[in-house]
Amino acid sequence: MALSSLSRFLVSRNFGRSADVKVSLWLGSKCGISTSGPDLATDARSTSFKRFADYTIFKGKAAMALSPILPTFREVNSQSSKLCKRGCVMMTFWPAIGTKKYDWNRKQVFALSPTEAGNLISLGPEESCEFFHDPSKNSSLEGQVNKSLKLSPTGNDQGYFLNLMVTNKIKGTNERFSVPVTKAEFAVIRTILTYILPHILGWSQSAISQLPQTASNLHKQGFGTRPDPALEWEM
């Protein structure tokens, strides 16, 4: 009885509102829900309470936002899962249509891969870099839309120009966005890219899931009293 009550409690949660992400995570368990009624969730993701955050820079000609997209894991068996789609850092650009006004409907996006994020992290003050993306790569539309993102120094270690160009041969359009990024703003970008890299690669989730490793059956005499020079792996 306690079990079914608890389960009903879990299911009923789906219709309520909660500010607490921990509860949502706990409710992500399909096992708890499925034993007491229909599973309302079609996907593990739909039961989780998501929080969206970004870092947005508002400039004269355009605004640019960075936001994290975490990876997706796929179950290998009932005991483990493996990363099946890497995350990225999504850059979104909007053109300005007046002072501090932007056209929110004319956005263009550019998904920074982990290695491209690494490129920005290690970019020297006088260095440039350029990335080319084709969102239709490996499909029949390959080559129809081309995106290029270029960073070039503004000079005197004062930051970078961030330029996105999107050429759409189907629509016959060619959009350009230019956002000057100050040294301070780029320090924020570098800091959050450094922070998010282990997350979009799945390393942070891997680190958490391996957490409860205690070899409880391997007690040996004298253990715990001193460091041991022979603790390291060699492989």
Add this chain to the structure above:
Amino acid sequence: MALSSLSRFLVSRNFGRSADVKVSLWLGSKCGISTSGPDLATDARSTSFKRFADYTIFKGKAAMALSPILPTFREVNSQSSKLCKRGCVMMTFWPAIGTKKYDWNRKQVFALSPTEAGNLISLGPEESCEFFHDPSKNSSLEGQVNKSLKLSPTGNDQGYFLNLMVTNKIKGTNERFSVPVTKAEFAVIRTILTYILPHILGWSQSAISQLPQTASNLHKQGFGTRPDPALEWEM
């Protein structure tokens, strides 16, 4: 019955004391509480157990403390929330009134924005920077109180002078605080600003809330045996 008992257990918690932040987070669920009685919390924040921390530097003329203020999220719907107010790093200054004595009632604060924090993180050893704030910006009192925070190098890569000036035209006052920060203290400041930036921008909360992403319905043959060169996004 188990459910209502559990709920009473949860509600009764509000009158007790707990050293355990995890329990508090769990109790943050309005759903669990509201099904068994009146919701005592008027705001999600009031049910959480907060811990306050700072990094304070005590010097001859003044003391200066840094402490983190996290962002606020707002629900978009029952499934997700979005950052509605960025966090900041609050700097508080108190004047000295004797050896190791400070006037705790005459404090002045300066809220470092994420980009200003980025400025400090990337400040070169011989560089200066200055920020201007008006706490009444966009109100009828705009321009009445002006604050400026200036960092200038003490020379020889030995740290910075941190100077806050607060001019209050209404009160006719002009307060100045000066705190010399050593290179070691500035390394601590740089380290905790780097640490807290993803938190005050909401990226850390976003990363946690997206955690349980497992595409459990997408099993494919041979998955899990090897890395796949085609895992990355291109967008």
Add this chain to the structure above:
Amino acid sequence: MALSSLSRFLVSRNFGRSADVKVSLWLGSKCGISTSGPDLATDARSTSFKRFADYTIFKGKAAMALSPILPTFREVNSQSSKLCKRGCVMMTFWPAIGTKKYDWNRKQVFALSPTEAGNLISLGPEESCEFFHDPSKNSSLEGQVNKSLKLSPTGNDQGYFLNLMVTNKIKGTNERFSVPVTKAEFAVIRTILTYILPHILGWSQSAISQLPQTASNLHKQGFGTRPDPALEWEM
């Protein structure tokens, strides 16, 4: 009754599938399970839901993956555990057998120790380093298999050549893998090594386990109103 139901709920979980790592962690408690029936877990690790992640670089002659191996803790008594085996960062190499095709069965591994990871983190753009491992060290097979990993700069601050050589005297084989790593890819490697170091040393788990420290019985008058210059240790 509620207790036994809850316990059955916990045990039954072992036969289901869950996408939620938090639930798995909670279920890691042997106490909860053992009071209601046989303990199905032979080891604390077998009850946890693991997520595997890596960072893989695919190049012309070989592919190379990095993945974290977390440390193992051993119980000292019912209140505490101590790290008994350090983690590492596992490097895996596979030879190419065609364009974007690799022989997944002919892999070789090299387990980076924390200090070797520190070596890569601090490697200057024009510096080299080399590590030698003997997986049979301190056994009767010592010296039969020798592994060397060498990093040497490609020149002009453009990255490093990563070379693994494995000599197996028993099999009479000598395998070589060479992977050029760009500056951007090495920035990713440096970032994730920096991230994972506290985890493979067990510091992150130590930090979490010490979390609920509140000296609730030590209230003193006036506490909480101001910073205290005498808060620091001197030992």
Add this chain to the structure above:
Amino acid sequence: MALSSLSRFLVSRNFGRSADVKVSLWLGSKCGISTSGPDLATDARSTSFKRFADYTIFKGKAAMALSPILPTFREVNSQSSKLCKRGCVMMTFWPAIGTKKYDWNRKQVFALSPTEAGNLISLGPEESCEFFHDPSKNSSLEGQVNKSLKLSPTGNDQGYFLNLMVTNKIKGTNERFSVPVTKAEFAVIRTILTYILPHILGWSQSAISQLPQTASNLHKQGFGTRPDPALEWEM
């Protein structure tokens, strides 16, 4: 009944063994325990399951270990607590008494403060630093025991000599420990000090405890569709 069973479950846990730190954290709640029987814990800390970790360097004349000591919080009221004792990074030295053998009973400790940790983090390759501690400061034994820790470069950007000297006027002893630290080992030390600084200052615990901030009553029209240039604080 469910409540008392659950509580008994919680109390009984204290006699069992658990490999799961999450359960321990949950059990840290005094509220849950005290409503159903005597509180076996005399201090919040004694109910938590601790994991101990270090980073140890074994050299010819001595071994040196670093391990984190987290801060203590004190309750201000039932809703919040405040840091009352900063954490530190404990350095422990043991003299060598043979090849890879150390006298584990003749250890000396030196507790690095946050600012001293910042000093090591920012130490240039050709810089030195020295810290002086008196463990009996502000007591009647002040000046009887003096400790000094000195770091000096070994030359050619190859690392540092770490020298601890402990003079005990009461015992009439003068102990010296010298540990050469390679550049790679110092990169590990720098990395874990950078990692642990926000923890020993209490910022990480503060960040977690503020987590569930959702302004659920402040819905406004159009929210969630776009970034807002007016989200930042000015204070």
